[in-house]
Amino acid sequence: MSAPYFTLPEFKYVKPSSLEEALEILEEHGEEAKIMNGGIGVVAFLKERLMEAEYIVDIKGIPELKKIEYIPGKGLYVGATTTVNELIEFLDKSPEVREKYRALYEASTHLADAILRNRATIVGDILEGLPYMDAPGPALIFEAEMHAVSKSGERWLPVDGIVMGPMMTQLQPNEIVTEILFKEPPEGARSGYVKFASRTEYGIVNVAALVAHPNDPGKRVVKIAFTGATPLPYRAREAEEVFKKPEPFGKLVEEAVRVIQDSVEVLEDPYASADFRKYLMGILTTQLLVKLARGEW
Amino acid sequence: MAGRMITLRLNGQERRVEVEDNETLLYVLRYKLKEMSVKSACWKGECGLCTVLMDGKPVKSCMVLAVEADGSDIVTATGLVKDGELSPIQKAFVEHGALQCGFCTPAFVVAAHHFLQKNPNPTREQVKEFLSGLICRCTGYAQIIDAIMDAAKYYRGEQKASP
Ligand SMILES: Cc1cc2nc3c(=O)[nH]c(=O)nc-3n(C[C@H](O)[C@H](O)[C@H](O)COP(=O)(O)OP(=O)(O)OC[C@H]3O[C@@H](n4cnc5c(N)ncnc54)[C@H](O)[C@@H]3O)c2cc1C
Numbered sequence: 005m006s007a008p009y010f011t012l013p014e015f016k017y018v019k020p021s022s023l024e025e026a027l028e029i030l031e032e033h034g035e036e037a038k039i040m041n042g043g044i045g046v047v048a049f050l051k052e053r054l055m056e057a058e059y060i061v062d063i064k065g066i067p068e069l070k071k072i073e074y075i076p077g078k079g080l081y082v083g084a085t086t087t088v089n090e091l092i093e094f095l096d097k098s099p100e101v102r103e104k105y106r107a108l109y110e111a112s113t114h115l116a117d118a119i120l121r122n123r124a125t126i127v128g129d130i131l132e133g134l135p136y137m138d139a140p141g142p143a144l145i146f147e148a149e150m151h152a153v154s155k156s157g158e159r160w161l162p163v164d165g166i167v168m169g170p171m172m173t174q175l176q177p178n179e180i181v182t183e184i185l186f187k188e189p190p191e192g193a194r195s196g197y198v199k200f201a202s203r204t205e206y207g208i209v210n211v212a213a214l215v216a217h218p219n220d221p222g223k224r225v226v227k228i229a230f231t232g233a234t235p236l237p238y239r240a241r242e243a244e245e246v247f248k249k250p251e252p253f254g255k256l257v258e259e260a261v262r263v264i265q266d267s268v269e270v271l272e273d274p275y276a277s278a279d280f281r282k283y284l285m286g287i288l289t290t291q292l293l294v295k296l297a298r299g300e301w
Numbered sequence: 302m303a304g305r306m307i308t309l310r311l312n313g314q315e316r317r318v319e320v321e322d323n324e325t326l327l328y329v330l331r332y333k334l335k336e337m338s339v340k341s342a343c344w345k346g347e348c349g350l351c352t353v354l355m356d357g358k359p360v361k362s363c364m365v366l367a368v369e370a371d372g373s374d375i376v377t378a379t380g381l382v383k384d385g386e387l388s389p390i391q392k393a394f395v396e397h398g399a400l401q402c403g404f405c406t407p408a409f410v411v412a413a414h415h416f417l418q419k420n421p422n423p424t425r426e427q428v429k430e431f432l433s434g435l436i437c438r439c440t441g442y443a444q445i446i447d448a449i450m451d452a453a454k455y456y457r458g459e460q461k462a463s464p
Contacts, residue, residue: 010328010344017322017368047325047364048345060322062369089358117434119349119412122358123365205433 012050019062023069023153023180029061030178031155037061039180041085042123044116045132049171069182074101079146079187080108084180088112088121088129088139105186106301107195107212108142114199114207115139127181133167133236135271140167140237141212142197144229146186152179160185164239190216190225196301198288200232207232208276209284211292218253218297228260228289233270233281240264257293261286307371311336312380320367326360327351329367330375338378338407349435352408353377359412361434378407381414389460390414393452394445401439408435413449421456423449 020026030037036058040046043062049055063069064085071083072094080101082091095102095109102109115138116124127150129139142148143163150161152175163184166174175181189195193216199207210232217223226247228240243260247253265282272278295301304319311334320329327344330336330353340350344363351362354376381388387395390410400406409432416423416431423431428446437445454460 012323012325014321014323017366019368043366043369044346044364047366050323051345060366064369117349118416118431119352119359119361119434120346120364122360 012047013053013056015050015057015060017060017062019065021065023066023182026061026063026066026180027153027155027178029059030180033059035177037177039063041128042087042125044120044124045128045134045171055171063180069180071183074098077188079185080105081183081185082126083183084127085125086127088115088124088126089118091126092121104189104193105142105146105195107145107197107214108139108186110197111138111142111199111210111212114197116205127184130163130167130184130237131171131173131175131181133170133172135235136206136208136210136232137237138197138199138207138210138231141210141229141231142195143184143186144237144239145195145212145214145227146189148184148186150181150184152176152181154178154180164237167236169236189214192216192223193225194296194299194301196292196296198292200284200288202276206275209233209281209288211285211288213289213292213296215293215296221248221250224248224253226260226293228264228293230268230285233285234268235271238268240268242267253297254294257290260293261289264289305368307368309370309372310374312376318367322366322368324367326353326355326362326365326367326370326375329370330362330377336377336379340404340407342404347436348405349412350405350408352412352435354411354415357415359415376411378410381410388414389455390417390449390452393448397444397448397451399440399444399448405435405437405439409437409445413452417449417453417456421453421458423453425450 038057040060040062069083069085072086073081092112126139129137148163152159193214195214198211200209201207212229214227216225224247226244230238243263246256246260270278270281304321307320308317318333330339342348342350346361346364352359353362356373390413428449
């Protein structure tokens with residue numbers, strides 16, 4: 005059988021049962037070893053021959069990578085191998101936490117499909133690095149950080165800037181992400197997520213946004229992030245700055261949208277033109293921000 | 302490449318099979334273990350017709366390596382049949398005419414079986430959302446949703462499985 009997608013290139017599969025053992029393997033084999041989490045991205049890239057590996061290191065046997073914990077004041081810790089469905093189930097059981105992380109919940113329930121979500125992980129979705137991923141937008145507005153460990157140490161890396169392209173990240177080949185922290189949202193914040201997918205399951209524009217105290221310029225906080233529209237996950241910091249001005253919220257939305265449309269580098273592909281994406285970014289951002297400000301989201 | 306032996310439970314029976322590290326679970330189930338209810342179509346996680354229950358949860362077996370299934374419990378549509386009798390969800394598909402060519406049916410019934418076990422009181426919307434990862438090109442889904450809504454009563458325990 006040699007038709008495309010039927011086969012995968014050759015590799016050796018290893019499934020370490022401790023973090024120690026996994027780090028040892030990565031240290032020894034460097035670039036030749038690739039981490040497999042839920043494997044949805046890894047298997048797809050291998051099938052397409054867009055990825056090669058001497059060793060595929062399955063991290064699903066490492067017990068401490070599976071966890072979900074909300075610590076008030078700090079935030080929501082999601083283990084690297086925690087699947088998207090496990091996160092959804094956790095949030096369904098904890099409505100207060102779900103409301104705090106509404107954008108993450110909405111993105112998760114729209115990520116791929118209910119069957120793939122039994123394998124797909126939040127961490128893997130972000131690190132896969134394709135433009136249209138659903139998890140990175142919420143990660144940006146909750147200022148998420150990933151905890152990476154290697155034999156020589158550990159560090160927390162902001163998700164903003166971690167992705168450099170498809171299957172390319174700032175992580176070193178000997179590093180494993182153990183968990184991601186979605187930081188505690190500002191007091192009084194509401195967040196939401198809109199995925200616009202016209203002809204495929206992949207969003208051509210995905211907006212994640214967070215709004216706190218819209219009508220109090222002194223305390224107002226607005227955060228906006230996009231995927232699908234831009235080559236890499238994009239936090240619209242310049243547009244967020246606009247909301248520091250004293251004008252009414254509704255007026256500033258208009259200005260912020262213009263800043264986004266004027267400054268952003270937008271994708272152009274067979275699914276949507278750059279112009280259409282910019283148009284959608286304007287409309288979807290306006291609707292989401294206004295609804296969040298009115299408490300309708 | 303040297304193969305390795307894996308052991309899995311397929312529809313309640315222990316099976317040992319030699320696999321290569323780079324073979325998918327779909328390939329091994331269908332072409333090595335001859336479990337023909339697992340359909341081979343897109344091979345890229347889109348159509349969902351290779352869906353099986355792995356340790357109780359539906360997965361698209363074309364996106365899982367066979368070695369990952371070592372020691373796991375696999376259930377396919379075949380496994381829902383007990384003593385030669387179709388399960389309630391399978392009967393509901395027949396009663397509602399929820400199939401035409403039948404190619405996607407095994408995937409829909411195992412996935413629906415899992416869904417109704419977890420959620421025996423679904424809305425049509427929830428059923429639709431759950432089915433978004435499964436493609437049927439004949440029915441237009443209406444009868445499939447009807448069948449699942451109807452079969453839900455068995456999962457709520459309102460009706461006994463046998464006729
Ligand atoms: C049909 C289909 C539809 C899809 N639709 C969507 C969609 O609508 N929205 C969406 O967002 N995605 C979608 N996807 C993509 C899918 O959700 C992702 O492939 C999946 O979430 C990736 O997570 P994973 O755990 O499978 O990662 P893997 O494939 O296992 O890994 C992805 C990458 O991350 C690295 N990695 C993973 N974990 C770690 C770690 N702990 N430490 C270091 N590196 C790590 C891997 O080495 C690899 O480079 C779709 C996929 C398919 C097949």
